[in-house]
Amino acid sequence: MQQEKQFSPEESIALIESMIREVKQSAVENGFLYLLWGWTILFCALIQYSVLKFKLTAIKHIEAIWFIILPVTIYQVIYLIKENKQKRVKTYVDDMIANVWTTFGICMFVASFIISKQNIWATAYPFVLMLYGVPTYLSGFAMKFTPLKIGAFGCWILALVAVYVEPVDYLLIIAVAMTIAWIIPGYLLRAKFKREYNA
């Protein structure tokens, strides 16, 4: 067994601080899921918008584009299972964020069901945007990552704006919301992750 050398209280504090810093660096999110979902929804919204706005009547049932969400969800589940297996450290913050997004996923599923059954898309648009802001803000708070918090406020402001636009233009608002709430923070998280990883 190794000889344990004596060390001072100052050295103890320095050691504790350095270990806490190490954990903080390992806990940085890579932003992948924000980018995956941000781009997926932006893509669907813009395609549907283009078809409706430019009256491309040859394309029927363009709303079916949103079914892309199903394979993306399956891909996400596989990605998360794989990532969880590789993860060598688990934090309470990770758990909390994962639960926040699961709650959001369930709420979105329930909301989509109610909205499509009752055919109240136009009325529901601003509420959906409002809902986007909730997990985004909480994740930003838990990770102490301001761009996500700003993105969440963006969603809430756009939810108010959505009341004043035509239903078709709402799709453009969704695209803007995705850009500020998930895509930009996603790239910033990725850059941060790369910086910490290479440090």
Next chain:
Amino acid sequence: MFKELDPILHSQLRLAVVSLLIGVKEAEFTFIREKTNATAGNLSVQVQKLKEAGYIEVIKEFKDNYPNTTCKITKKGIEAFESYVKALQDYLQVGK
């Protein structure tokens, strides 16, 4: 009078392990080894001591057919760490 520093924690590697675990839910042995730059043998010995003191919980299981050890701080470990930090603060305040 100063409170005596907990001898279990007042050892570089054991303190490093507990400081890593204090901020997480659980961490694998390989992660702790990488972050503390310790050898596997030495780390095993110190982890065992922390386990015997009841400061950490050690879970041994199989991951992809390989044995995998995970460590987790216990309530007793958190309390010991808090008292240790408090004792350090007392030392440092008097030193000023």
